[in-house]
Amino acid sequence: MRNVKIRNWVIGGGTPVLLLAAWWLLSANSSDPFFPPLETIIVRFQELWLFDHFQSDVLLSLGNLFLGFAIAGVAGVALGFVTALVPPVRWMIDPLIHFLRGIPPVALVPIFISLIGFGTGMRVTSIALAALFPTMIATVDGIRGVSNDLMDVARVYRLSRKERVLNVLLPAAMPHIFSGLQVSLQVAFIVMIASEMLGSSQGIGAMTLLAQQSFMTADMWAGILLLGVIGFLVNILFSLLKHKVLSWYIGSRRMARAA
Amino acid sequence: MSARQAPALPIRNRKSTMAQQPETRISATTPRLDVAHLAKTYGSGEKSRTVIEDLTFTVDAGEVVCIVGPSGVGKTTLLKCLAGLHPASSGRAAIDGRTISGPPPEMALVFQDYNRSLMPWLTVRKNLILPLRHLKLPAAELKERCDSALSAVGLSHADNQYPWQLSGGMQQRVAIARALAYRPEILIMDEPFASVDAQTRFDLEDLCLKIRKDFNMTILVVTHDIDEAVYLADRVVVLGSRPARVLRVVDVDLPAPRDQISTRSLPDFARQRTEVLSLIKRPA
Ligand SMILES: Nc1ncnc2c1ncn2[C@@H]1O[C@H](COP(=O)(O)OP(=O)(O)OP(=O)(O)O)[C@@H](O)[C@H]1O
Ligand SMILES: [Mg+2]
Numbered sequence: 287m288r289n290v291k292i293r294n295w296v297i298g299g300g301t302p303v304l305l306l307a308a309w310w311l312l313s314a315n316s317s318d319p320f321f322p323p324l325e326t327i328i329v330r331f332q333e334l335w336l337f338d339h340f341q342s343d344v345l346l347s348l349g350n351l352f353l354g355f356a357i358a359g360v361a362g363v364a365l366g367f368v369t370a371l372v373p374p375v376r377w378m379i380d381p382l383i384h385f386l387r388g389i390p391p392v393a394l395v396p397i398f399i400s401l402i403g404f405g406t407g408m409r410v411t412s413i414a415l416a417a418l419f420p421t422m423i424a425t426v427d428g429i430r431g432v433s434n435d436l437m438d439v440a441r442v443y444r445l446s447r448k449e450r451v452l453n454v455l456l457p458a459a460m461p462h463i464f465s466g467l468q469v470s471l472q473v474a475f476i477v478m479i480a481s482e483m484l485g486s487s488q489g490i491g492a493m494t495l496l497a498q499q500s501f502m503t504a505d506m507w508a509g510i511l512l513l514g515v516i517g518f519l520v521n522i523l524f525s526l527l528k529h530k531v532l533s534w535y536i537g538s539r540r541m542a543r544a545a
Numbered sequence: 546m547s548a549r550q551a552p553a554l555p556i557r558n559r560k561s562t563m564a565q566q567p568e569t570r571i572s573a574t575t576p577r578l579d580v581a582h583l584a585k586t587y588g589s590g591e592k593s594r595t596v597i598e599d600l601t602f603t604v605d606a607g608e609v610v611c612i613v614g615p616s617g618v619g620k621t622t623l624l625k626c627l628a629g630l631h632p633a634s635s636g637r638a639a640i641d642g643r644t645i646s647g648p649p650p651e652m653a654l655v656f657q658d659y660n661r662s663l664m665p666w667l668t669v670r671k672n673l674i675l676p677l678r679h680l681k682l683p684a685a686e687l688k689e690r691c692d693s694a695l696s697a698v699g700l701s702h703a704d705n706q707y708p709w710q711l712s713g714g715m716q717q718r719v720a721i722a723r724a725l726a727y728r729p730e731i732l733i734m735d736e737p738f739a740s741v742d743a744q745t746r747f748d749l750e751d752l753c754l755k756i757r758k759d760f761n762m763t764i765l766v767v768t769h770d771i772d773e774a775v776y777l778a779d780r781v782v783v784l785g786s787r788p789a790r791v792l793r794v795v796d797v798d799l800p801a802p803r804d805q806i807s808t809r810s811l812p813d814f815a816r817q818r819t820e821v822l823s824l825i826k827r828p829a
Contacts, residue, residue: 435661441647442628442654443676453675457666507694534666538709 322504329509339493347478347489348516350406354413355474359467362418366425366452366463383423391420391473399480409481416477417470423467428459452509464528471524475517490516563803568746575642576603578627578731578764579705582636584788585622596622598788599636609757609764611774613821614784620767621787624735627765628654640731653729657767659720663708669695669719670704673726696801697752699745714741721749725756731763732756738773747805750777754803771825774816776803792824 310324335344368381386394398416401408432455440454482491494509529536586598596619604610614620625631627638629648638645640652652677663672673691679783682690695701698718708716717740724732734753736743750773756762768774774781778797785792796819799808806813 433661435656435658436664438625438630439656439662439664441630442652444650444679445676446679449675449679454664457664460666491635507769534707534709536706538665541709 326504327507330504351478354410357414360418362421366422370429417474420469421466428462432458547655577606578604584635586634603757611778618786620771625768651730652726653727655734657735688735690726694722698722
């Protein structure tokens with residue numbers, strides 16, 4: 287059991303290291319302007335992002351991402367609850383949900399990119415809007431999936447409406463909500479980068495695109511590398527949060543499988 | 546509800562002055578629980594299904610009544626009507642003369658699907674606390690209620706575990722403890738001892754009789770076990786199918802206090818369990 291865990295960690299951590307090493311070796315003497323040596327990229331990475339543009343661009347991008355994602359998360363859950371629990375709203379929103387359900391969330395990104403204007407406000411808005419729907423739909427599904435038995439318990443013990451929402455429906459729907467949030471996070475990340483590539487002169491996306499347009503390929507690769515690292519770290523943070531909030535769910539699933 | 550009909554109980558969840566009514570005020574004529582010509586049909590139109598057609602029986606305050614009947618006859622349906630979870634299709638169920646139209650405050654229900662009736666995201670203790678939150682009890686009383694309910698079902702050691710970490714029988718006892726901590730005046734249980742071992746089952750049966758005595762609780766238990774029904778009950782309601790109807794209400798006249806060994810070895814015990822059994826076995 288323990289050994290398997292260690293082995294997984296070694297494979298999980300070792301593979302990227304191996305790939306980087308391969309990249310390093312294969313590109314060491316490269317004179318192809320499009321594939322500069324990894325060494326050059328890393329030097330540029332360090333010069334650009336640590337810490338010259340850290341505040342002006344990296345923090346700006348991350349700030350937009352988190353703000354947009356947070357708004358989308360809270361609003362998505364809230365709207366999901368209203369949609370699931372208020373019949374007239376449900377009748378209005380249901381067709382939209384059925385429509386959206388068939389479309390991969392990423393395919394909606396162009397809509398929101400076209401909404402992007404200039405300025406941080408607009409960018410955060412488009413991130414939030416794009417990331418809203420996956421969470422909202424997952425929340426609606428989650429609430430509908432709450433078993434009647436639990437709701438019967440809530441009724442017999444006369445829980446107040448507030449308790450039913452906050453102490454029964456919300457936790458019961460949480461596993462669904464988290465899978466929605468996961469998709470929302472991906473969408474938010476994509477829209478964050480896209481919004482900077484289109485409507486901005488600041489941010490990691492803007493810097494990366496600018497580097498590409500001015501044939502500074504090492505800078506471009508450095509930007510892509512940074513985006514990769516950020517995506518990786520953000521996902522780790524997210525799954526830490528998920529393991530904390532959903533520890534009961536993960537534990538009960540493991541128990542059910544073992545039985 | 547009318548204060549006149551409220552029995553005096555040392556425990557209650559409602560904030561009301563009725564708790565102070567002396568016991569002599571219990572109306573001799575109005576039963577605590579009155580089921581009169583109750584019918585329940587699920588669905589409507591083509592797909593409708595009448596589960597209960599015409600059910601009549603009563604439960605007096607402080608009585609233990611057991612309901613026995615074949616599987617699928619509609620026992621759970623009946624309990625859900627009594628708990629105000631399903632509206633009756635016709636006839637009525639009433640507490641102290643008030644028709645039940647929603648979950649009554651003085652009632653707790655232990656569900657048959659105990660494993661689906663506990664909140665998996667809450668520890669055992671927090672499962673017990675959830676229904677008590679809106680009662681705004683002082684912290685000390687909250688703790689006392691949980692502690693005593695958990696120790697009554699023998700789960701004091703499990704209070705920080707999650708339901709899914711427990712065996713089926715333990716989960717069932719958590720569901721019972723939750724109802725006990727709620728301190729209802731009327732306790733309804735749907736096959737509450739179905740998945741516990743024989744020893745625990747005897748203990749829980751005796752617990753049931755003890756809380757009836759200590760708290761003057763009115764208790765209604767659905768069970769498949771005829772011996773259990775006769776051992777526990779003042780009266781056994783025998784249901785026949787289908788749709789569900791009362792075959793007979795058997796008055797159990799066994800001396801109190803009951804004892805697992807001596808009561809079960811009484812000739813009267815054997816006679817009454819035979820009476821119930823023959824009703825159930827009888828070809829419909
Ligand atoms: N919500 C429902 N909608 C439609 N039919 C239902 C519903 N609940 C129960 N029934 C039907 O009503 C009948 C009686 O079910 P019920 O659960 O009340 O039986 P029971 O006597 O409790 O059985 P058991 O002893 O197996 O628990 C069954 O045929 C069942 O299919
Ligand atoms: Mg049943």
